Amino acid sequence: MAQTTKYVIKYKLNGERRFEFAQLESGTQEEAKAALEALHGQTDDVISDVSVSKAL
Structure with a gap:
């Protein structure tokens, strides 16, 4: 299994600012x-x- 790191992803969804956490x-x-x-x-x-x- 590959090593993962927790990242925050900042983005816009249909022009609305959002963020998610992902490994x-x-x-x-x-x-x-x-x-x-x-x-x-x-x-x-x-x-x-x-x-x-x-x-x-």
Whole structure:
């Protein structure tokens, strides 16, 4: 099993600022966006302005 680290993902969902915590392997924007898409499912929601940082 790969080592994961807790990250906070800040993003906009349909223009509304939101944040989520996720266990990610590398903390890249691509990995974070994939985690958000999995969380929100296959909807017409627009995910934008994704930024990732390690949780404190």
